[in-house]
Amino acid sequence: MDSANSVYDPGQVEAKWQARWRERRTNEPDLDHTPRPFYNLMMFPYPSAEGLHVGNLFAFTGGDVFGRFKRLQGWNVFEPIGFDAFGIHSENFALKMGIHPAELIPRNIANFTRQLTRMGGMFAWEHVLSTTDPAYYKWTQWIFVQLFKRGLAYKKKGLVNWCPTDKTVLANEQVIAGACERCGSLVEQRVLEQWYFRITEYAARLLANLDDKSKMDWSETTAVAQRNWIGRSEGAEVRFAVAENPDVTIAVYTTRPDTLFGATFMVLAPEHPLVIALTAPDQRVAVDAYRAAAAAQDLVSRKVGDKEKTGVPLGAAAINPATGQPIPIWIADYVLMEYGTGAIMAVPAHDERDFAFATRFGLPIRRVVAGPGEAADTPVTDPFVDVDQGRMVNSGDFDGMVPLEAKRAITRWLELAGTGHGTTQYRLYDWCISRQRYWGPPIPIVYCESCGAVPVPEDQLPVLLPPLEDIRPDDSGISPLARDEQWYYVDCPECGKRARRETDVSDTFLDSAWYFLRYPSTDIDEHPFDAERTRRWLPVSSYIGGNEHAVLHLLYSRFVTMALHDAGFLAFEEPFRQFRAHGLIVKDGTKMSKSRGNVVVPDEYINRWGADTFRTYLMFLGPFQEGGDFRDAGISGPRRFLDKIWDLVSAATPGNVPAGVVTKWHQTKQRVTAELELLHYNTAIAALMELVNTVRDADCTDRAVVSELVQMTAPFAPHFAEECWERLGHSESVFDSHWPSFDAALTVESAVTVAVQVNGKTRGTVTVDRDATEAVVRAAAEADEAVRRHLASKTIRKVVYVPQRLVNFVVSD
RNA sequence: GCGAACGUGGCGGAAUUGGUAUACGCGCAGGACUUAGGAUCCUGUGGGGCAACCCGUCCGGGUUCGAGUCCCGGCGUUCGCACCA
Numbered sequence: 001m002d003s004a005n006s007v008y009d010p011g012q013v014e015a016k017w018q019a020r021w022r023e024r025r026t027n028e029p030d031l032d033h034t035p036r037p038f039y040n041l042m043m044f045p046y047p048s049a050e051g052l053h054v055g056n057l058f059a060f061t062g063g064d065v066f067g068r069f070k071r072l073q074g075w076n077v078f079e080p081i082g083f084d085a086f087g088i089h090s091e092n093f094a095l096k097m098g099i100h101p102a103e104l105i106p107r108n109i110a111n112f113t114r115q116l117t118r119m120g121g122m123f124a125w126e127h128v129l130s131t132t133d134p135a136y137y138k139w140t141q142w143i144f145v146q147l148f149k150r151g152l153a154y155k156k157k158g159l160v161n162w163c164p165t166d167k168t169v170l171a172n173e174q175v176i177a178g179a180c181e182r183c184g185s186l187v188e189q190r191v192l193e194q195w196y197f198r199i200t201e202y203a204a205r206l207l208a209n210l211d212d213k214s215k216m217d218w219s220e221t222t223a224v225a226q227r228n229w230i231g232r233s234e235g236a237e238v239r240f241a242v243a244e245n246p247d248v249t250i251a252v253y254t255t256r257p258d259t260l261f262g263a264t265f266m267v268l269a270p271e272h273p274l275v276i277a278l279t280a281p282d283q284r285v286a287v288d289a290y291r292a293a294a295a296a297q298d299l300v301s302r303k304v305g306d307k308e309k310t311g312v313p314l315g316a317a318a319i320n321p322a323t324g325q326p327i328p329i330w331i332a333d334y335v336l337m338e339y340g341t342g343a344i345m346a347v348p349a350h351d352e353r354d355f356a357f358a359t360r361f362g363l364p365i366r367r368v369v370a371g372p373g374e375a376a377d378t379p380v381t382d383p384f385v386d387v388d389q390g391r392m393v394n395s396g397d398f399d400g401m402v403p404l405e406a407k408r409a410i411t412r413w414l415e416l417a418g419t420g421h422g423t424t425q426y427r428l429y430d431w432c433i434s435r436q437r438y439w440g441p442p443i444p445i446v447y448c449e450s451c452g453a454v455p456v457p458e459d460q461l462p463v464l465l466p467p468l469e470d471i472r473p474d475d476s477g478i479s480p481l482a483r484d485e486q487w488y489y490v491d492c493p494e495c496g497k498r499a500r501r502e503t504d505v506s507d508t509f510l511d512s513a514w515y516f517l518r519y520p521s522t523d524i525d526e527h528p529f530d531a532e533r534t535r536r537w538l539p540v541s542s543y544i545g546g547n548e549h550a551v552l553h554l555l556y557s558r559f560v561t562m563a564l565h566d567a568g569f570l571a572f573e574e575p576f577r578q579f580r581a582h583g584l585i586v587k588d589g590t591k592m593s594k595s596r597g598n599v600v601v602p603d604e605y606i607n608r609w610g611a612d613t614f615r616t617y618l619m620f621l622g623p624f625q626e627g628g629d630f631r632d633a634g635i636s637g638p639r640r641f642l643d644k645i646w647d648l649v650s651a652a653t654p655g656n657v658p659a660g661v662v663t664k665w666h667q668t669k670q671r672v673t674a675e676l677e678l679l680h681y682n683t684a685i686a687a688l689m690e691l692v693n694t695v696r697d698a699d700c701t702d703r704a705v706v707s708e709l710v711q712m713t714a715p716f717a718p719h720f721a722e723e724c725w726e727r728l729g730h731s732e733s734v735f736d737s738h739w740p741s742f743d744a745a746l747t748v749e750s751a752v753t754v755a756v757q758v759n760g761k762t763r764g765t766v767t768v769d770r771d772a773t774e775a776v777v778r779a780a781a782e783a784d785e786a787v788r789r790h791l792a793s794k795t796i797r798k799v800v801y802v803p804q805r806l807v808n809f810v811v812s813d
Numbered sequence: 814g815c816g817a818a819c820g821u822g823g824c825g826g827a828a829u830u831g832g833u834a835u836a837c838g839c840g841c842a843g844g845a846c847u848u849a850g851g852a853u854c855c856u857g858u859g860g861g862g863c864a865a866c867c868c869g870u871c872c873g874g875g876u877u878c879g880a881g882u883c884c885c886g887g888c889g890u891u892c893g894c895a896c897c898a
Contacts, residue, residue, distance in 0.1 A: 686837035755833040
């Protein structure tokens with residue numbers, strides 16, 4: 001293989017450099033001393049039995065290209081990887097296979113490790129972690145304890161989402177359109193006692209930081225998704241007195257206090273605590289029946305919109321504080337107990353749902369906003385909802401105002417009258433973290449009859465997951481952990497009396513909400529994250545991952561970081577300085593997934609073409625941040641590109657660079673640098689291909705040009721570049737060289753081609769000196785034959801001249 | 814229904830502030846070298862026309878000397894969220 005003319009053999013080259021990187025610890029930065037730390041993070045995978053598919057590889061390659069680029073620019077890049085191996089996904093698969101997850105997961109991790117190594121990722125394997133490792137989940141439990149101590153973890157009995165297939169509770173975020181995100185089963189409502197994290201307390205800060213560019217520079221699509229999820233809305237809480245008993249008031253939340261005069265009835269959620277007391281005797285039977293039906297209903301039919309409205313009157317009334325008139329009180333399942341106050345003032349004239357309800361049950365409709373072309377007495381056929389348009393009507397002193405103005409005025413009036421106040425609501429719910437399953441970190445709490453719920457002391461962590469044989473969940477709502485009596489009973493850490501353990505495990509999303517804090521400190525046992533390492537490496541410099549985690553993982557990670565910041569453990573409150581969402585690789589028009597049966601396994605492609613060609617191909621097939629359709633049709637293109645560079649390396653000699661090549665060379669360096677910074681990998685590769693074409697057309701074999709071509713190709717084809725670099729006579733890794741710099745003066749071409757238009761239509765081009773004057777360009781343009789034809793017998797009215805771009809003759813007959 | 818993104822050759826996709834539409838790659842056609850080539854190299858490749866030229870970025874309008882790009886109105890695709898008051 002020392003012949004200069006040898007053929008590029010990816011299998012051999014890749015094996016050689018993977019071994020050498022490991023031996024020389026090429027990808028292991030010195031975490032304690034590096035002067036220019038750059039923390040390059042990508043979302044760690046869940047180690048499934050099927051292994052990595054092309055979609056996963058696309059994401060990891062994109063992250064790796066960025067890390068390698070940064071390293072060539074002189075940063076000390078730390079690019080860790082790990083495994084998110086706890087959770088229902090792993091457990092269900094293990095149950096299906098009849099293999100214990102503790103046995104199955106290490107096998108899968110071994111396979112993932114093989115694949116991730118093979119793709120040539122610049123991973124710092126000495127810092128690999130798995131969330132299932134007691135040395136890791138000890139600290140997951142520690143975080144729970146810290147939140148508990150600060151009152152941010154609490155237990156409450158409440159309505160929860162119960163998945164009848166997975167037999168566990170789900171967070172609201174894990175329920176998609178009323179079905180389990182994982183298995184698709186319809187989710188039921190159950191009343192259970194669960195652990196929650198008080199993320200709602202952070203809603204305002206989580207929202208505000210999204211706009212603080214000094215703390216976080218994120219893809220706008222991701223920020224938008226988080227804003228929507230947090231769901232801030234401004235409105236007012238209004239207290240309505242009950243007509244039959246004015247001492248009792250019912251609070252409602254509305255975003256439209258301006259429409260107060262139009263509230264013609266009130267609706268309570270069926271679960272509202274005042275329902276029983278307010279129900280008139282003759283309505284008792286109907287109300288009880290409705291409440292029972294609502295409770296039995298699954299959340300899908302309860303929550304999915306567009307179904308016909310149902311409800312029953314309580315036989316009671318409330319006084320509208322604006323009009324002083326009594327309005328009937330109803331219960332209906334379209335009002336949700338979890339949001340606002342669980343009660344609404346219904347304004348059928350200006351709300352779609354209230355309108356549908358009023359129409360169905362013949363309730364009064366009172367217009368209080370007249371839209372364009374409407375008057376105070378125009379019948380309501382379609383609720384008018386715009387707050388920027390229209391005028392208030394039938395609203396006493398507020399008539400004539402624009403709704404937006406009336407909003408403020410009526411809120412002020414409510415405050416003066418003492419019947420309400422302006423308030424802010426969030427859609428975000430507290431994070432339910434209890435899971436009645438086996439495969440997760442046990443929640444570190446002990447229940448003692450004398451001391452209550454006691455957190456397990458730090459020096460007794462981790463609470464090890466007992467090696468149960470039968471891990472199957474059941475319908476009881478109690479975790480399988482309760483079956484291990486030896487584990488279940490424990491002495492109270494405070495008084496020493498016999499007590500029992502919490503048997504729920506925590507949500508997998510807690511495991512992944514802090515893993516980036518652990519990576520730099522995996523070799524340190526005393527702390528979850530070493531203070532000095534954390535100071536040097538965090539917050540994360542660049543995080544690249546899928547947008548499917550925009551509201552789950554990314555929001556939880558922000559919350560945990562913020563809580564640890566407030567507890568004094570971290571100096572920063574936002575964990576990811578920069579986040580970029582990559583696109584999705586689809587196959588035949590749909591997302592690649594096992595259930596759809598369209599998963600493409602990368603191994604066979606790597607066998608045939610080599611990892612470097614495959615990486616380059618994946619990055620070339622479309623814009624990284626948009627993804628694309630996977631088809632293997634074009635893979636030979638990137639391979640030919642590498643072959644051509646290989647030949648150039650074999651032929652490289654010191655020599656002169658032709659003038660035309662010099663310009664292209666420097667332009668390419670400028671372009672590729674800018675494109676990589678923006679993750680525009682496909683156009684960066686196109687630019688490199690153009691340079692190769694130019695160099696070959698000019699028969700240029702100059703060593704300097706070829707060397708820099710190799711350096712710029714290195715992020716995409718790392719093993720290939722290392723081999724070329726060695727063949728060019730270097731003994732150090734190409735990644736310890738430098739990123740090519742360009743000379744701006746040399747990117748400028750001396751001659752420019754200017755388009756010549758007549759009435760905006762291009763009729764020809766002229767090539768002129770770069771600094772040619774307008775007169776010279778115009779003369780050259782007019783000399784062009786085709787242009788002359790179009791100017792003949794016309795009058796030139798105007799000439800538009802854009803230097804170095806075009807000259808346009810505006811003519812008429 | 815609400816929100817976001819998008820619509821360019823046979824295909825994947827390029828196109829600073831509006832300024833030569835189709836870069837780069839695949840595919841295809843012709844040629845060279847070859848016993849052979851699914852290897853490599855060269856040439857061509859948006860549609861129509863012998864040509865001058867005409868038509869072309871989902872459709873219809875508009876602004877402009879000039880629109881893939883900006884504005885208005887449609888149609889279509891994809892992805893989120895879905896009775897949140």
